[in-house]
Amino acid sequence: AQSVTQLGSHVSVSEGALVLLRCNYSSSVPPYLFWYVQYPNQGLQLLLKYTSAATLVKGINGFEAEFKKSETSFHLTKPSAHMSDAAEYFCAVRSPSAGKSTFGDGTTLTVKP
Amino acid sequence: EAQVTQNPRYLITVTGKKLTVTCSQNMNHEYMSWYRQDPGLGLRQIYYSMNVEVTDKGDVPEGYKVSRKEKRNFPLILESPSPNQTSLYFCASSLAAVGGSYEQYFGPGTRLTVT
Numbered sequence: 001a002q003s004v005t006q007l008g009s010h011v012s013v014s015e016g017a018l019v020l021l022r023c024n025y026s027s028s029v030p031p032y033l034f035w036y037v038q039y040p041n042q043g044l045q046l047l048l049k050y051t052s053a054a055t056l057v058k059g060i061n062g063f064e065a066e067f068k069k070s071e072t073s074f075h076l077t078k079p080s081a082h083m084s085d086a087a088e089y090f091c092a093v094r095s096p097s098a099g100k101s102t103f104g105d106g107t108t109l110t111v112k113p
Numbered sequence: 114e115a116q117v118t119q120n121p122r123y124l125i126t127v128t129g130k131k132l133t134v135t136c137s138q139n140m141n142h143e144y145m146s147w148y149r150q151d152p153g154l155g156l157r158q159i160y161y162s163m164n165v166e167v168t169d170k171g172d173v174p175e176g177y178k179v180s181r182k183e184k185r186n187f188p189l190i191l192e193s194p195s196p197n198q199t200s201l202y203f204c205a206s207s208l209a210a211v212g213g214s215y216e217q218y219f220g221p222g223t224r225l226t227v228t
Contacts, residue, residue, distance in 0.1 A: 098210065
């Protein structure tokens with residue numbers, strides 16, 4: 001069985017500050033890992049994904065995530081928050097041998113001016 | 114334009130009245146999936162399909178049915194909707210389910226209210 005835990009349902013940062021959204025996973029086999037973003041009243045879109053080619057993954061809009069196998073983590077970071085980053089962020093895992101996908105409960109990011 | 118479309122976008126219905134939410138993708142994707150999104154619970158997978166005529170249960174399949182007769186379409190059927198199925202539903206597709214880290218492309222969502 002696989003699972004995803006996102007620590008912190010709400011994160012608030014000031015504009016220009018570091019963004020850190022935490023994701024820990026549990027899986028019996030190394031899963032595929034993803035971060036998606038959902039802007040208000042929209043569907044989800046991919047921010048970045050771990051492909052095993054590199055542990056540090058760069059995504060769109062200046063976001064990146066580091067895969068740490070020993071910590072079973074895939075935390076999302078951005079050096080400097082922008083107002084347009086305000087959204088809900090989801091970490092997801094997918095089994096490499098089957099179609100099951102599991103999403104975390106989501107983290108709502110608020111960016112204060 | 115590559116996209117996943119869902120219809121209807123909004124639906125208010127009554128308990129027990131059968132309904133179908135359609136999902137179609139124009140990217141020739143093998144894999145399709147349905148999710149429901151509820152506050153504080155993230156997205157939970159209802160059903161998924163690895164290819165035509167191949168479907169399997171996700172984490173919350175009770176009260177739902179699906180079929181995959183064509184590659185592009187994956188309708189979600191609620192034969193006897195109940196108020197606890199009031200939710201925001203998303204359809205998604207990806208190139209494949211296995212063999213690579215394929216991301217999912219999501220539709221715009223269908224907001225269903227069952228009274």
